[in-house]
Amino acid sequence: MTNFNKRICFNINDPLCPTYGTQFKDLLNLRPGAEQKVVFITARVHPGETPSSFVCQGIIDFLVSQHPIAKVLRDHLVFKIAPMLNPDGVYLGNYRCSLMGFDLNRHWANPSPWAHPTLHGVKQLIVQMYNNPKINLEFYIDIHAHSTMMNGFMYGNIFEDEERFQRQAVFPKLLCQNAEDFSYSSTSFNRDAVKAGTGRRFLGGLLNDTSYCYTLEVSFYSYVVGGTTSAVPYTEEAYMKLGRNVARTFLDYYRLNALVERPLKEIEHPNAGTFSQSLVHSGCPTTAILEHRPHGQFGGN
Ligand SMILES: [Zn+2]
Numbered sequence: 001m002t003n004f005n006k007r008i009c010f011n012i013n014d015p016l017c018p019t020y021g022t023q024f025k026d027l028l029n030l031r032p033g034a035e036q037k038v039v040f041i042t043a044r045v046h047p048g049e050t051p052s053s054f055v056c057q058g059i060i061d062f063l064v065s066q067h068p069i070a071k072v073l074r075d076h077l078v079f080k081i082a083p084m085l086n087p088d089g090v091y092l093g094n095y096r097c098s099l100m101g102f103d104l105n106r107h108w109a110n111p112s113p114w115a116h117p118t119l120h121g122v123k124q125l126i127v128q129m130y131n132n133p134k135i136n137l138e139f140y141i142d143i144h145a146h147s148t149m150m151n152g153f154m155y156g157n158i159f160e161d162e163e164r165f166q167r168q169a170v171f172p173k174l175l176c177q178n179a180e181d182f183s184y185s186s187t188s189f190n191r192d193a194v195k196a197g198t199g200r201r202f203l204g205g206l207l208n209d210t211s212y213c214y215t216l217e218v219s220f221y222s223y224v225v226g227g228t229t230s231a232v233p234y235t236e237e238a239y240m241k242l243g244r245n246v247a248r249t250f251l252d253y254y255r256l257n258a259l260v261e262r263p264l265k266e267i268e269h270p271n272a273g274t275f276s277q278s279l280v281h282s283g284c285p286t287t288a289i290l291e292h293r294p295h296g297q298f299g300g301n
């Protein structure tokens with residue numbers, strides 16, 4: 001712990017912005033450096049979606065652990081994590097809204113520092129990073145929980161650029177290999193008008209074409225492992241395990257993209273290999289590319 005503690009900056013004395021009942025101060029900044037590839041993760045914008053906190057906890061636990069993969073990730077990437085985008089809503093026991101009654105995940109386009117302070121603060125930080133030539137904001141993942149769907153799955157964006165659209169499918173494909181509860185077949189890409197104010201949609205339109213923005217959803221209830229039919233109830237540990245698998249999937253992704261240059265025998269993964277090999281052997285079914293998907297009243301992000 002001693003070595004990487006020196007590289008962790010807990011900004012607990014530097015609140016991102018004031019809120020109306022709680023202090024938003026849980027932004028973690030791992031491994032400050034010069035040229036930075038940044039992975040930005042948010043969770044709990046919808047306060048009732050408690051599973052998203054366990055998934056986020058799993059991600060953080062893994063990243064700060066002594067696991068060899070975690071060490072490699074810390075050496076190559078910067079993870080910015082806002083584990084609770086709606087702390088006032090959580091404090092009050094709201095299901096979907098903030099203290100002032102807003103669904104914050106519909107206000108990314110023009111958040112108010114007065115009405116949506118946490119969202120405004122996080123967006124400002126993301127825009128600052130986007131405008132910093134020394135920073136490449138490569139991933140944005142917003143974690144939610146789903147009230148009607150099974151398994152973990154993702155929503156992505158639809159782009160006119162076919163290559164960008166195809167590249168966007170790589171991360172969920174790799175995650176499908178690492179996490180038995182993650183469903184690639186439930187992963188879908190859309191540009192529904194009703195989702196225009198979400199973090200995933202807004203940042204997908206703002207960031208450059210080498211950035212990938214996803215909503216990570218996980219079922220409130222259970223998951224079905226591929227090839228079986230029985231539902232396995234989710235537990236807190238299963239949610240955290242999904243988080244750990246999300247974190248380690250970044251190694252697979254960046255190995256395919258040559259960020260991790262040298263073979264690391266001590267962390268060889270059974271699914272390691274070329275991108276084409278990975279997809280051929282993944283066993284993941286083809287994803288759905290849908291403009292509209294009926295996910296229930298509170299479904300989706
Ligand atoms: Zn949600």
